[in-house]
Amino acid sequence: MFACFDITVDTIANFRAFKKFSMLFLFRFLAVLPLAVLHILGDWAGRCVYIFRPAYRQRIIANLAQAKVCQPEQRISLALQAAGQSGRAVMELPKLWFASPDKIRRWVKQVWGFDEAMAGLGEGQGVIFLTPHLGSFELAGQYIGSCMPLTAMYRPLRHKRIDPFMRKSRAQFYANLAPTSLAGVRMLIRALRKGEAIGLLPDQVPVSGEGVWIPFFNSLAYTMTLAPKLALATEARMILTWAERLPVGRGYIINFERLDFKSKDEEGLAREINLAMEKVIQSLPEQYLWSYNRYKSPRLRQSG
Numbered sequence: 001m002f003a004c005f006d007i008t009v010d011t012i013a014n015f016r017a018f019k020k021f022s023m024l025f026l027f028r029f030l031a032v033l034p035l036a037v038l039h040i041l042g043d044w045a046g047r048c049v050y051i052f053r054p055a056y057r058q059r060i061i062a063n064l065a066q067a068k069v070c071q072p073e074q075r076i077s078l079a080l081q082a083a084g085q086s087g088r089a090v091m092e093l094p095k096l097w098f099a100s101p102d103k104i105r106r107w108v109k110q111v112w113g114f115d116e117a118m119a120g121l122g123e124g125q126g127v128i129f130l131t132p133h134l135g136s137f138e139l140a141g142q143y144i145g146s147c148m149p150l151t152a153m154y155r156p157l158r159h160k161r162i163d164p165f166m167r168k169s170r171a172q173f174y175a176n177l178a179p180t181s182l183a184g185v186r187m188l189i190r191a192l193r194k195g196e197a198i199g200l201l202p203d204q205v206p207v208s209g210e211g212v213w214i215p216f217f218n219s220l221a222y223t224m225t226l227a228p229k230l231a232l233a234t235e236a237r238m239i240l241t242w243a244e245r246l247p248v249g250r251g252y253i254i255n256f257e258r259l260d261f262k263s264k265d266e267e268g269l270a271r272e273i274n275l276a277m278e279k280v281i282q283s284l285p286e287q288y289l290w291s292y293n294r295y296k297s298p299r300l301r302q303s304g
Contacts, residue, residue: 036249046087126192
């Protein structure tokens with residue numbers, strides 16, 4: 001009986017090792033394909049998901065209708081484009097994760113607004129880069145991290161076999177990966193007070209108690225207050241950042257926009273951040289992640 005148990009355990013362990021090896025092989029294979037090929041495959045895959053998954057399709061269309069970024073007769077066309085761009089975002093990940101900082105910089109064909117956004121920084125003043133789910137937000141963080149010390153919050157992926165690839169990649173671009181906990185917040189504050197940069201996703205739904213219900217594209221969305229809190233506590237500068245994906249593998253354009261706000265409280269700053277994001281998203285609506293459930297109720301923070 002114990003011999004059978006040992007064989008079963010060994011079989012399970014070997015199967016898990018095989019799955020991990022298969023995932024590594026798949027990612028390595030995708031990483032060597034040209035970026036144009038990955039974007040073509042991703043566009044096709046994203047449109048297929050849109051066609052064959054009604055819930056996915058309905059969420060994109062509903063979010064577009066709510067945002068009013070296009071005329072009703074253009075909604076289906078824009079939804080298909082957005083689904084294709086989401087597919088490109090997924091398919092380009094292996095190439096981005098296995099790329100060196102030099103290669104990331106070579107893929108960036110133009111940089112807009114960086115000098116203006118960074119001008120006048122005082123000595124020791126930190127910078128908060130706000131990167132919404134627009135364009136290649138993974139590459140945007142990598143590019144910043146390849147240019148300066150950058151600390152970013154990191155939440156492990158649900159897909160346990162994929163998470164190590166992302167973590168390993170981000171480790172070579174980010175000075176520190178801060179957990180989504182109080183200890184992680186302290187790491188962000190320390191980085192800002194040393195005059196370094198941090199990165200946050202401002203349109204990601206935070207856990208309950210860490211945000212406010214304020215408008216985002218014509219409807220209330222639970223919005224993080226972490227960026228406003230950090231800015232008020234450290235007098236850090238906030239810069240909106242996004243990476244526009246150029247057609248079929250031609251590279252990316254990185255955009256930086258300094259945010260000069262009037263509000264002096266957390267909720268007011270959060271409102272102004274949302275308005276700034278809306279303006280940028282309206283300029284590039286097909287590359288926003290409209291499938292993200294931005295209006296969901298926040299989850300409760302797990303104890304321990």
